[in-house]
Amino acid sequence: MYTLREPYKGYEVKVTLLPIEDIVIPPIQRDLSETLIKKLMLSIEKVGFVDPILVVEGEEGKYEVINGQHRLKAAELLGIREIPAIILPQETKDYIISLNVEKAPNLKDKAHQAYEIFMKYLKENPEMEEVELENMVEEPYFLTVGFITDRFGEKRFPAYAFEKVLKKVDEFLGLPLEEAERERENRANVLRDVREVMEEKYQELGLTNALHKEAIISKAFQSVYGKRVRKVDDDFYTVFEKIKEAIPRVSFTEEELESF
Incomplete structure (x- = not known):
């Protein structure tokens, strides 16, 4: 696990590989798109999992994904056991989710x-x-x-x-x-x-x-x-x-x- 400092706000972030089973999708996230998941699976198969998801620490040792739930699901379906993740402070959760552009929200x-x-x-x-x-x-x-x-x-x-x-x-x-x-x-x-x-x-x-x-x-x-x-x-x-x-x-x- 590597610790970095966010260059604009100055808070501390951590970069690591997280086990799939330790990551959960909070109820605040929107519904998953099967079409997007399939596209991401094809992308991962071609170039690998190169775009880290964003998470915050949750309860009972779990991490909540706040940006990247479709990438998480695609990785899970492909049998990947660990994925790169950036761990952000808990207070960023609601702001990041509201700005999430992985799938254009309706x-x-x-x-x-x-x-x-x-x-x-x-x-x-x-x-x-x-x-x-x-x-x-x-x-x-x-x-x-x-x-x-x-x-x-x-x-x-x-x-x-x-x-x-x-x-x-x-x-x-x-x-x-x-x-x-x-x-x-x-x-x-x-x-x-x-x-x-x-x-x-x-x-x-x-x-x-x-x-x-x-x-x-x-x-x-x-x-x-x-x-x-x-x-x-x-x-x-x-x-x-x-x-x-x-x-x-x-x-x-x-x-x-x-x-x-």
Whole structure:
């Protein structure tokens, strides 16, 4: 094991070979991609395992992988028993995971990670204000979506349909996490209610392209606030209540439908 000093922040890192059985994937990580694992297996077979994974020390002598879970799984399937790893301080864990670019994360992945980060800090420090998660969670609406997909188990929730509006109206809360938890549940339930009305309109119009769900929400929003609006003065609940009321009046021209 070699000890080095990180050149920018100055903290100590260790470089070593770790046994596969001593490495675990924490629940905060996103789901594995079978396609990426296969590509990595082919790469390893050609050039070897040359890209160390990043880990932090976990419990019971284990190490948690915070960047490289797909490489870890590929190595395991190839029968490799030890892989190169860089051991980072525990406090870097949540930041590194949020910036992990090994596999481009989709909205569901980001929401899952945001939810796990929220729940971790809720357990450790319920008095901490949610806004303090801003450096670890890319967007506040990832938290709201995470409560839908992880708290309520709706993994197929069409969050993409609401994303453009959520970017305008959701925000990090200046509330203790124990209070923010209830607020996130409330916001999640608002979106679930609007989704029901949106799905009814989707069926009524006989639409089959999933992108039309986003179009329904966008059209309803524009009918209330206009096109290309950047700032909305109404709060989260008012915006989605107005969208919910506007959805039944949404219609499309043939040209609009063909543009998707």
